[in-house]
Amino acid sequence: MRKQLIAIFDGVRDPRKIDKCTYELGDLLAIAFLTYLTDKKDYADMELFAKHKARDFGLLPYTEQSPSRDTFERLFGILKTDYLEKCVIEQGRHILDLMNEKQIAIDGKKECGTAPREKGPKGDYILNAYVTENALFIGQEKVTDKENEIPAIPRLLDKIEIKGAVIxxxxIGTQVDIAEKIIGKGGxxxxxxxxxxxxxxxxxxxxIRYNKPTSTYSETDKEHARVETRTVSIYxxxxxxxxxxxxxxxxxxxxxKVDTNTCHVSEGGxxxxxxxxxxxxxxxxxAKYYGSLARGHWAIENGLHWHLDVTFKEDECRARKLNAAQNLSLLRKLVLQVVKATDDRLSVRKRLVRASLDSExxxxxxxxxxx
Structure with a gap:
């Protein structure tokens, strides 16, 4: 199993001074990955996993020592994000066919743990690209306090393949230059x-006021105590x-145009x-096609950002040293893809919990x- 696990990270360059390293890079990254996959959250948990479980997977074969939390903290701070990102994306390629007719949702998520409390609402954002049909993360770009998402979107578009896809x-991304860039790349x-x-x-x-729509489409969803009707019109x-x-x-x-009417039954209608x-x-x-795009865009919130916040408690993570926040976010996204590949009756959260208790x-x- 060690061979397969460290192979995930073959393309990651080791930023450490090799002659002074006790642990191989692939082992450390595999331990961090398995820590998240077994419902653990931070560097201290990585230290515990390394000490008590790593050798069950054949990891750390060349030393009897175990890495400390400081080892993981130093590593993820200096590790180049681009290399790890490429490895995570490459892992998803085997479940992704051609981009033609795929929808790629692009949206930003605040890394709450990266902002010291005295700075209030400020903090870094990570702009994510997400294939909605496959629930697959395909790229990210950091947005810092000194900029908004507008200049980061073209950088993200440069990193991903979008030919034939709908972005x-x-x-905030509705900018003339961004629309032109998407068309220029074949999207x-x-x-x-x-x-x-x-x-x-x-x-x-x-x-809309002075013309009739060329097509309309309506659908109604009933969920708990809420009834929502969406009517899509195109011109x-x-x-x-x-x-x-x-x-x-x-x-x-x-x-x-998308009109949404929501009836809250539990609140007297x-x-x-x-x-x-x-x-x-x-x-x-x-119009039904465009309605599916409007609704599909929210998949990045429900399928990616929600799980990062609620399932993986990403907002509670206070790792902000250098590249740590981005690197740890990438590992969580890889774990999320792995967990979603199993189709059983358990929720994503319950799969992680069961994995922590059941080695099989x-x-x-x-x-x-x-x-």
Missing amino acids: SIDA HYFLAVKENQAGLLSEIKDV PADKIEDKEILSRWKCLRTVV RQETQTRYYISDEDFPS YLFTLLNNYGF
């Missing part, structure tokens, strides 16, 4: 429009009267309505992912 981004865009693009938003509302973008605004957006073809607007370079004739089940998780 969905919230309103398609589906971008939310809010007040940060006031001129475009005003034109979209006029198109040709060439109905935009201000041609200067229209011409700024590369290949803009379709305007999309209280009604809540919301209208969202999008633009797309595609001219697909079905832990090996099942690893084998189902291809280790």
Whole structure:
């Protein structure tokens, strides 16, 4: 099993002075990975796993010593994030076919543990790229206090393959240059429009006010004490009267409106309505298609960010030395992919708990992912 585990991290370059190292890099990274896979959370847990469980997997074969929490802290601080990221992404390629017609959601997540308390709400963000159909993480980019997500989005797009895929981004990423970059790389865009693009938003509302939709689609979901109805309407973008605004957006073809009505049954039938607007370079004739994109974008929140926060308690992690926050986040994402590859009746959280108690089940998780 050691051979398969350390092979995950073959492409990671060792930042340490080799002649002064007691432990091999692959062993340390495999221990950290297995620590998260068995529902543990921090450097102290990695130390305990190394001492009591690592040799069950054939790890640390060349020494009788065990690495301390300080060893892990130093390593993840100086480890180059790009190398580890490539390894994590490569692990997912065997369950991902061509990008054609895939939806890639891009969204930022605050690394709460990276901000000292005296700084209040400030802190680093990690911008993630996520294939919604496959629930697969494919890339990340750090966003620091000194910038917002706008300059980070092109950097992330440069790192990932998007040809034939639909890129969905919230309103902050609805920028002329970003839309042009997506088209230039052979992708398609589906971008939310809010007040940060006031001129475009005003034109979209006029198109909707004075024209009939070319297609509409409605669906209703009932969940616990809530009933939600979504109605999607699409309009040709060439109905935009201000041609200067229209011409700024590369290949803009379709305007999309999504009306959401939510009835809270447990609150006396209280009604809540919301209208969202999008633009797309595609001219697909079905409103249902664009509705699936609008809903699919939230998969990055429900399928990735939620698990990082709730299942892995990422917000509680206070590791912020150098590259530590990004590197540990990458390991959690790898573990999440491994756990999701097993299809049983347990939740992701329960699978981690069972893996911590049942060694046979832990090996099942690893084998189902291809280790």
